[in-house]
Amino acid sequence: MSTEMQLNTYGLYFESLNRMFVFSLPSLSSRQPITARGSAPLATRLLSLFNTTRWVKESQVVFSFCFPRLTLKRCATLGMQCLRGAVKHAGSGVERLTSAVRGFGSSSQHFRASPPPWCTDADPPKVLITGGLGQLGVGLAKLLRRRFGKNNVILSDIRKPPSHVDHNGPFIFSDILDYKNLREIVVNNNISWLVHYSAVLSAVGENNVALAREVNITGLHNILDIATEHGLRLFVPSTIGAFGPSSPRDPAPELCVQRPRTIYGVSKVHAELMGEYYHHRYGLDFRCLRYPGIISADSQPGGGTTDYAVQIFHAAVKTGRFECNLRGDTRLPMMYIDDCLRATLEFLEAPAASLLGRTYNINATSFTPRDLVREIQKGLPDLEVTYNVDPIRQAIADGWPMALEDTAARRDWGWKHEYGLSELVRTMLTHIATGNQLAQTY
Ligand SMILES: NC(=O)c1ccc[n+]([C@@H]2O[C@H](COP(=O)([O-])OP(=O)(O)OC[C@H]3O[C@@H](n4cnc5c(N)ncnc54)[C@H](O)[C@@H]3O)[C@@H](O)[C@H]2O)c1
Numbered sequence: 253m254s255t256e257m258q259l260n261t262y263g264l265y266f267e268s269l270n271r272m273f274v275f276s277l278p279s280l281s282s283r284q285p286i287t288a289r290g291s292a293p294l295a296t297r298l299l300s301l302f303n304t305t306r307w308v309k310e311s312q313v314v315f316s317f318c319f320p321r322l323t324l325k326r327c328a329t330l331g332m333q334c335l336r337g338a339v340k341h342a343g344s345g346v347e348r349l350t351s352a353v354r355g356f357g358s359s360s361q362h363f364r365a366s367p368p369p370w371c372t373d374a375d376p377p378k379v380l381i382t383g384g385l386g387q388l389g390v391g392l393a394k395l396l397r398r399r400f401g402k403n404n405v406i407l408s409d410i411r412k413p414p415s416h417v418d419h420n421g422p423f424i425f426s427d428i429l430d431y432k433n434l435r436e437i438v439v440n441n442n443i444s445w446l447v448h449y450s451a452v453l454s455a456v457g458e459n460n461v462a463l464a465r466e467v468n469i470t471g472l473h474n475i476l477d478i479a480t481e482h483g484l485r486l487f488v489p490s491t492i493g494a495f496g497p498s499s500p501r502d503p504a505p506e507l508c509v510q511r512p513r514t515i516y517g518v519s520k521v522h523a524e525l526m527g528e529y530y531h532h533r534y535g536l537d538f539r540c541l542r543y544p545g546i547i548s549a550d551s552q553p554g555g556g557t558t559d560y561a562v563q564i565f566h567a568a569v570k571t572g573r574f575e576c577n578l579r580g581d582t583r584l585p586m587m588y589i590d591d592c593l594r595a596t597l598e599f600l601e602a603p604a605a606s607l608l609g610r611t612y613n614i615n616a617t618s619f620t621p622r623d624l625v626r627e628i629q630k631g632l633p634d635l636e637v638t639y640n641v642d643p644i645r646q647a648i649a650d651g652w653p654m655a656l657e658d659t660a661a662r663r664d665w666g667w668k669h670e671y672g673l674s675e676l677v678r679t680m681l682t683h684i685a686t687g688n689q690l691a692q693t694y
């Protein structure tokens with residue numbers, strides 16, 4: 253199939269339902285395949301110019317622009333302007349794409365082209381996120397709302413939302429231990445996808461085993477039953493904490509001995525097994541990713557063992573000093589939040605037929621506190637770090653893997669991380685510094 257044909261069929265697609273303009277770059281030539289890295293100038297330009305979502309699918313890099321409030325015609329025109337502007341600024345290597353973009357839109361037939369195979373849902377899903385006020389939920393809601401529309405994604409938690417969360421889309425109270433309330437929410441809002449983020453994390457769990465057991469195990473049972481009863485697609489994250497000291501550590505394969513020594517880890521292995529059992533027994537569309545430790549700038553971690561790797565950035569920018577509660581040589585798998593949330597959306601959207609398994613490892617980078625300090629010091633050379641090891645957290649970390657083996661995710665649904673250690677550190681410092689400046693001006 254020629255590049256132009258691919259572009260006409262898959263490259264530029266206008267999804268009228270969501271006023272969404274989807275734009276993908278196939279490999280343009282064998283000499284210069286467009287990959288996430290190969291297309292960096294164009295990708296960077298697009299991401300800096302517009303609020304875009306990016307997926308990487310097989311050999312294609314996919315962007316979408318969503319203009320939910322505009323008329324169809326205005327939306328299509330704007331989409332074309334975005335693409336032309338971005339391509340013009342992207343520099344070399346995209347000449348053939350430029351000519352295809354020029355041709356696209358001249359005939360209305362393009363807007364009736366079939367959607368790409370991974371974009372065929374006629375109705376957007378109605379998504380409920382439980383435990384949505386933690387480190388990951390608000391960011392995921394933002395990403396999903398951009399993709400499916402603001403009112404199609406409901407955040408829920410047992411805490412009161414800060415005002416910015418309350419203003420950005422629907423939020424409701426939901427305690428996952430209250431089965432009746434959960435069922436009412438699912439029925440009344442016609443929920444079709446459930447992202448189950450409520451949990452008690454590793455360090456807090458060791459301090460309150462009863463609570464962790466209640467939320468992570470009893471709560472999960474409620475979620476599984478509701479999801480099965482109402483035919484929902486259910487996403488439950490697992491973790492590097494689902495492995496233990498007897499698992500292979502570098503890397504931990506998808507299938508291996510899992511004997512974690514924390515209530516958090518035990519509850520996550522339980523979730524993986526119960527979800528897979530419900531999938532095979534009742535046909536539940538259960539999907540589970542084992543996340544590494546997640547690093548985010550504008551949301552705080554909720555009491556885990558990898559929290560130091562978020563806290564150090566804030567301390568580095570604010571005071572120039574940090575006391576680390578893990579030993580300097582403790583290597584753990586970590587991931588920048590944008591990679592984690594994009595992986596979650598891509599995995600949720602993956603056709604069921606492409607999923608050979610239901611629980612996947614995803615990996616990005618691994619580092620020790622010392623590696624992280626060295627990298628931060630490239631931008632903030634005056635940062636001073638001392639070590640005051642917390643024995644509970646250190647014992648947990650010593651039983652976790654140093655890296656995850658994630659070839660199945662890369663093969664089955666095109667997972668690809670974008671942030672290595674240096675990109676992660678640069679991005680975190682920029683976000684935190686910008687956030688602080690903004691805070692000072694108000
Ligand atoms: N953040 C990470 O590094 C990481 C890594 C691996 C896996 N995960 C998993 O991702 C998910 C989200 O993680 P996070 O970091 O946002 O967690 P978090 O601890 O920051 O947030 C969890 C949320 O669950 C809520 N919650 C507690 N009890 C509840 C109940 N009874 N009903 C409803 N909500 C309740 C809390 O109020 C909190 O807002 C969790 O399942 C976690 O295990 C996170």
Ligand SMILES: C[C@@H](O)[C@H](N)C(=O)O
Nearest residue numbers: 453454491556557558
């Ligand atoms: C790794 C992850 O599950 C969480 N951040 C924790 O440390 O508990």
